[in-house]
Amino acid sequence: MSGAPGALDRWEGRPVEEWARRWGVPHMEAYDELPSTNDHLRVLAESGAAHFTVVTADSQTAGKGRGGKCWESPSGMGLWMSFLVRSDSEVPPPLVPILVGLAATRALERLCPSLRPGIKWPNDIEVEGRKLGGILCEGAGPGAVVVGVGLNLRQGIEDFDPGLKERAASMEMAGCRDVSRSRVAGELLSAAHSLVNPPPALLDEPMRQEVMDHDILNGRTVRTDVGVTGIAMGIAADGALLVEVDGRVEEIRAGGVTAVESGVEVNRVAGT
Numbered sequence: 167m168s169g170a171p172g173a174l175d176r177w178e179g180r181p182v183e184e185w186a187r188r189w190g191v192p193h194m195e196a197y198d199e200l201p202s203t204n205d206h207l208r209v210l211a212e213s214g215a216a217h218f219t220v221v222t223a224d225s226q227t228a229g230k231g232r233g234g235k236c237w238e239s240p241s242g243m244g245l246w247m248s249f250l251v252r253s254d255s256e257v258p259p260p261l262v263p264i265l266v267g268l269a270a271t272r273a274l275e276r277l278c279p280s281l282r283p284g285i286k287w288p289n290d291i292e293v294e295g296r297k298l299g300g301i302l303c304e305g306a307g308p309g310a311v312v313v314g315v316g317l318n319l320r321q322g323i324e325d326f327d328p329g330l331k332e333r334a335a336s337m338e339m340a341g342c343r344d345v346s347r348s349r350v351a352g353e354l355l356s357a358a359h360s361l362v363n364p365p366p367a368l369l370d371e372p373m374r375q376e377v378m379d380h381d382i383l384n385g386r387t388v389r390t391d392v393g394v395t396g397i398a399m400g401i402a403a404d405g406a407l408l409v410e411v412d413g414r415v416e417e418i419r420a421g422g423v424t425a426v427e428s429g430v431e432v433n434r435v436a437g438t
């Protein structure tokens with residue numbers, strides 16, 4: 167064990183410090199099991215943990231999704247990881263969620279060139295209409311964000327809870343077999359580092375275009391959490407989702423949206 171109680175010395179066959187060195191992160195803690203890597207990292211952040219401190223767990227007993235939902239995090243099936251982003255600003259930098267979503271698509275495309283990952287605003291990762299991963303960003307004091315990433319790697323359809331079977335995916339299911347968790351983590355951290363170090367105030371045009379190229383909602387009818395229905399028109403430079411409602415464009419900055427076709431919700435993953 168290293169340092170923190172319960173933390174493992176080795177992860178994926180190598181000393182934990184070696185992964186931290188390889189990835190250029192200041193500190194990493196790996197656990198067999200945690201309630202939630204986000205909650206654990208928030209405690210570290212409150213004690214002064216450095217920018218890009220990383221926490222992983224093989225399984226989570228209370229994995230958290232967006233909107234207070236739970237996140238299935240069974241042992242050996244996926245990458246359940248959190249990392250800390252610090253910035254100079256007083257408030258948590260608002261573009262971090264979307265930029266980490268973009269980082270996840272870059273990482274997945276490098277790991278598995280046949281994969282066509284999409285971003286469902288703000289930061290679900292989808293493949294062929296199914297959710298492969300999600301990102302949960304939580305403020306952790308002035309200018310700090312705990313970024314939690316859950317990526318399904320090894321599940322077969324039978325491994326998901328009944329409520330998820332219709333809408334969840336894993337890399338294995340998408341034909342990307344035997345991709346190790348360490349490679350996924352390394353690619354993701356490297357892509358995230360290049361996008362949020364430091365987090366920009368606005369997406370520059372190439373970045374916004376790249377987000378748009380992965381935006382699975384563009385042109386679709388969507389309903390916001392507060393019940394507004396309109397046509398998704400892309401992503402603004404400040405990360406807002408643009409939705410045309412009755413001829414005017416609204417900028418959605420909080421909450422989530424659901425794609426609807428003919429009044430039927432098609433883009434909600436129950437329980438995640």
Ligand code: BTN
Pocket residue numbers: 201202203204205226228229230231232233235237239245246247248290299300301302313314315316317438
């Ligand atoms: C979502 O799509 O609802 C976000 C899911 C985020 C899940 C990850 S797994 C690692 C980290 N720890 C948590 O408790 N949640 C995030």
